[in-house]
Amino acid sequence: xxTVARPLVRPAQYVALACYIVFLGxxxxxxxxxxxxxxxxxxxxxxxxxPSEWHWQNYSDALARQGLVxxxxxxxxxxxxxxxxxxxxxxxxxxxxxxxKGAFRVAGVGWILVSQVxxxxxxxxPLFLILRTMNLTxxxxxLTLVHTTYTLPFALWMLQGYVAxxxxxxxxxxxxxxxxxxxxxxxxxxxxxxxxxxxxxMFSFVSSWNEFFFALVLLQSPENYTLPxxxxxxxxxxxxxxLGPLAAGSxxxxxxxxxxxxxxxxxxxxxxxAGAVKG
Amino acid sequence: MKTRxxxxxxxxxxxxxxxxxxxxxxxxxxxxxxxxxxxLSDQPAAIEATEKIVGEWNDAHPDxxxxxxxxxxxxxxxxxxTQFNGGAxxxxxxxxxxxxxxxxxxxxxxxxxEHMSDERRADIPEGVLDSVTVDDQVVAYPTELQSYMVFAxxxxxxxxxxxxxxxxxxxxxxxxxxxxATTKGETYGLGWGLSSPTATFMTxxxxxxxxxxxxxxxxxxxxxxxxxxxxxxxxxxxxxxxxSILPVTxxxxxxxxxxxxxxxxxxxxxxxxxxxxxIAKDAPKDMDWxxxxxxxxxxxxxxxxxPQTLSVNIDSEHVEESAAFIEFFTExxxxxxLNEADALIPATxxxxxxxxxxxxxxxxxxxxLASGQHFSSxxxxxxxxxxxxxxxxxxxxxxxxxxxxIDADELADQLTSGWDEIxx
Numbered sequence: 001x002x003t004v005a006r007p008l009v010r011p012a013q014y015v016a017l018a019c020y021i022v023f024l025g026x027x028x029x030x031x032x033x034x035x036x037x038x039x040x041x042x043x044x045x046x047x048x049x050x051p052s053e054w055h056w057q058n059y060s061d062a063l064a065r066q067g068l069v070x071x072x073x074x075x076x077x078x079x080x081x082x083x084x085x086x087x088x089x090x091x092x093x094x095x096x097x098x099x100x101k102g103a104f105r106v107a108g109v110g111w112i113l114v115s116q117v118x119x120x121x122x123x124x125x126p127l128f129l130i131l132r133t134m135n136l137t138x139x140x141x142x143l144t145l146v147h148t149t150y151t152l153p154f155a156l157w158m159l160q161g162y163v164a165x166x167x168x169x170x171x172x173x174x175x176x177x178x179x180x181x182x183x184x185x186x187x188x189x190x191x192x193x194x195x196x197x198x199x200x201x202m203f204s205f206v207s208s209w210n211e212f213f214f215a216l217v218l219l220q221s222p223e224n225y226t227l228p229x230x231x232x233x234x235x236x237x238x239x240x241x242x243l244g245p246l247a248a249g250s251x252x253x254x255x256x257x258x259x260x261x262x263x264x265x266x267x268x269x270x271x272x273x274a275g276a277v278k279g
Numbered sequence: 280m281k282t283r284x285x286x287x288x289x290x291x292x293x294x295x296x297x298x299x300x301x302x303x304x305x306x307x308x309x310x311x312x313x314x315x316x317x318x319l320s321d322q323p324a325a326i327e328a329t330e331k332i333v334g335e336w337n338d339a340h341p342d343x344x345x346x347x348x349x350x351x352x353x354x355x356x357x358x359x360x361t362q363f364n365g366g367a368x369x370x371x372x373x374x375x376x377x378x379x380x381x382x383x384x385x386x387x388x389x390x391x392x393e394h395m396s397d398e399r400r401a402d403i404p405e406g407v408l409d410s411v412t413v414d415d416q417v418v419a420y421p422t423e424l425q426s427y428m429v430f431a432x433x434x435x436x437x438x439x440x441x442x443x444x445x446x447x448x449x450x451x452x453x454x455x456x457x458x459x460a461t462t463k464g465e466t467y468g469l470g471w472g473l474s475s476p477t478a479t480f481m482t483x484x485x486x487x488x489x490x491x492x493x494x495x496x497x498x499x500x501x502x503x504x505x506x507x508x509x510x511x512x513x514x515x516x517x518x519x520x521x522x523s524i525l526p527v528t529x530x531x532x533x534x535x536x537x538x539x540x541x542x543x544x545x546x547x548x549x550x551x552x553x554x555x556x557x558i559a560k561d562a563p564k565d566m567d568w569x570x571x572x573x574x575x576x577x578x579x580x581x582x583x584x585x586p587q588t589l590s591v592n593i594d595s596e597h598v599e600e601s602a603a604f605i606e607f608f609t610e611x612x613x614x615x616x617l618n619e620a621d622a623l624i625p626a627t628x629x630x631x632x633x634x635x636x637x638x639x640x641x642x643x644x645x646x647x648l649a650s651g652q653h654f655s656s657x658x659x660x661x662x663x664x665x666x667x668x669x670x671x672x673x674x675x676x677x678x679x680x681x682x683x684x685i686d687a688d689e690l691a692d693q694l695t696s697g698w699d700e701i702x703x
Contacts, residue, residue, distance in 0.1 A: 040561035043534075045542040065323070121357065128365045137367065216354045217361045232351035236321035237375065237587065240553065241534070 028254070034247035035059070042243050055244060062234075062249035067222055071230035076256060078140055078226060079208040082147040086155045086204040087197060089148070094159035095189065099168075115153040120213050128217060138220040146218065147208040155200045162196025163189070198264050209257055227253045311341060312597050314604060315369035317348045319355065319587075324620035332613045336604055343600045345371075363387045363592075370595040371604065376410045376419065377585050380660050383418040384496065389591040390416040394602030399609060402627040409656035410584045419588035420605045421626035423618050425551045426582050426650040427483060428643075429454060429571040430558060435461055435546035447649065448575035451486075451513060454547075458523035461546035468523035470545035471514065472536035476677040477669045479549075480510050482583045485655045486576030495661035501668075501698040503691045506578065511680055512687055519683065529681050541566070552647045556622035559642045570643025573650040582650070583657030586626050624651040664701045672697030 029049065034042060038055040062068060097108050127146065128137060136142030166189060174184040190197075212228040219225055231253060234246035320329045326349070333345050348369055350358065356378055362368040363382065372379070372388075382388050395417055400408065403421060411419040429449070436443055439461040444453060458468025473479060484491060489506035492499045518524040525545050528536035533550050540548040541562055550558075555570060562568060573580045589608060591601040607613070614630035615637065624647065625631050631651045638644040659665050676693040679685045685693070 038561075039557070040541075040563075043538050043541060043557075043561050045538045045544070061323075124357070124361055125364050128361050128367075132365055132367060137365075213354065213357070216351075217358050220348060220367075222349055229351065232353040233321055233349065235351065235353055237319060237352045240321065242322075 421586035
């Protein structure tokens with residue numbers, strides 16, 4: 001039986017994988033397809049992935065739109081900075097949360113969960129007023145702080161799960177070999193935590209890169225706009241949507257994310273701890 | 280080393296951001312007055328037209344400079360409500376009448392009654408002016424409107440032996456007859472995107488004498504009688520008795536339903552007037568199309584007006600200057616240029632005439648502009664719970680009715696009882 005089943009299993013796995021990749025990749029393919037079609041073709045009943053006529057004008061229209069490139073730079077600065085801040089704050093906090101026992105841990109976990117309950121619309125006004133008193137509305141610094149604060153609880157929750165997965169025996173072994181507390185963290189814990197840090201960084205980056213509402217409300221000057229704000233300018237009143245340029249702009253906007261992910265995913269290797277603890 | 284490098288890079292980035300944020304300068308007290316104008320203009324041509332108008336103002340008024348703050352339509356209500364509550368709203372606000380009325384009622388908008396010139400007041404059709412008058416105060420200047428028009432494939436009408444209507448108006452009965460006559464084989468007479476039908480039914484109800492609401496604010500009462508039910512019933516009859524409406528279009532948006540018009544699956548389509556520009560650009564080259572005269576019901580050809588507007592923040596330190604700028608902005612030449620760029624109908628008669636003169640009969644604009652004189656007051660603009668009723672009661676009830684899940688009596692009952700439930 002096993003000799004019959006084995007040749008069928010592997011192709012089936014590949015077919016399933018291919019279907020999954022198509023399922024995940026199709027929206028991006030459709031976006032690219034829409035970005036090179038004319039508005040006439042986009043409003044046609046004939047549906048095809050390849051355009052009948054390549055309409056590169058959408059890209060020049062998107063790039064000609066005020067501040068698309070500048071918005072991309074703003075988004076990159078805010079997303080990278082808030083990601084760095086989130087990781088810097090979450091890493092030690094997650095370690096403490098995962099390793100400590102008792103009331104502090106319960107309170108910490110409770111705070112994380114409660115902070116996820118409030119809808120954005122509920123906190124935007126007090127947040128706006130606080131930032132205004134600090135002169136941080138309409139500023140990329142203010143937006144970075146908001147993104148950091150908003151992403152931090154979930155990032156903390158993610159990271160403490162990874163820390164909890166590192167056996168304490170490894171730290172104890174390090175201590176017995178004479179390593180200081182700091183050395184144990186630096187040489188044993190943090191390297192093992194690398195996949196978790198990468199996953200958390202990817203989550204933080206994409207949360208900030210795509211964030212719309214805080215940026216919409218807090219930013220006032222066009223020179224500070226982030227990409228999601230600029231891209232919505234392709235959606236007009238009275239139901240008007242410039243679909244081709246919107247798709248072109250969205251695709252261009254997705255490129256940094258794709259590059260960031262392709263670099264980071266190489267670090268996202270699991271199984272580092274396999275066989276670390278024997279017995 | 281790597282960790283240290285990342286930390287240094289992060290610190291440098293944060294420092295750079297802090298320095299950048301601190302370096303932003305504000306206006307000095309002794310310089311010219313600067314008015315913030317939050318503009319929702321989205322089309323490149325409209326942005327250009329707005330910038331031109333503002334540029335001309337700034338050149339002529341060195342002491343009162345206007346700065347455009349471009350904003351998208353998406354989420355602007357939430358942005359404004361936060362800005363108003365946080366005391367950071369711009370001086371001049373571009374938005375639609377339906378959305379500024381609640382702001383006016385809450386006291387966020389300045390009364391512009393005394394600032395509006397007699398010339399401008401006389402130039403705005405009465406129904407349009409009513410749409411920006413809250414508690415006897417003019418709270419905004421109307422600028423641009425759209426009306427619902429019927430676009431027709433000339434060849435399909437002629438092939439069906441239909442004389443293309445050319446009068447000042449066209450009755451709904453005529454539309455029904457033409458739709459029946461042009462329904463042949465795989466071609467339907469009409470495509471009508473009614474996936475979110477409430478706005479369309481509310482806008483076109485005045486032609487049947489439908490008003491829906493009496494009173495205003497929290498005291499408004501709903502009436503769903505013959506006038507209010509006439510249009511949904513007509514659509515139902517055309518779709519299911521005559522079978523002259525392409526059924527799938529009833530589940531589509533206006534923009535989506537236009538594809539079947541281009542493909543020749545429908546001989547006519549009901550669309551917002553701004554679609555004239557898109558049809559001119561996107562329709563197949565060999566397609567000969569025409570805009571049919573404004574639709575007229577038993578109570579006339581009125582459509583409820585919900586114009587785009589310019590209003591002034593009541594907390595602005597420069598209400599008078601802001602109003603003066605809006606007076607300038609709404610001069611006939613400026614409004615005509617802006618509406619031409621946006622493919623919309625100017626809110627003043629003089630600008631409509633100027634636009635008609637500029638465009639002539641191109642793409643049916645003379646017919647579209649003629650509908651600009653038929654706008655009537657829209658009672659729903661002044662009703663507190665309208666948005667909630669529309670989203671939670673009216674739209675689902677109309678959708679069920681158009682899908683024949685409920686009959687006309689049940690629709691009327693759901694519209695009324697849903698309103699009572701919300702307001703109780």
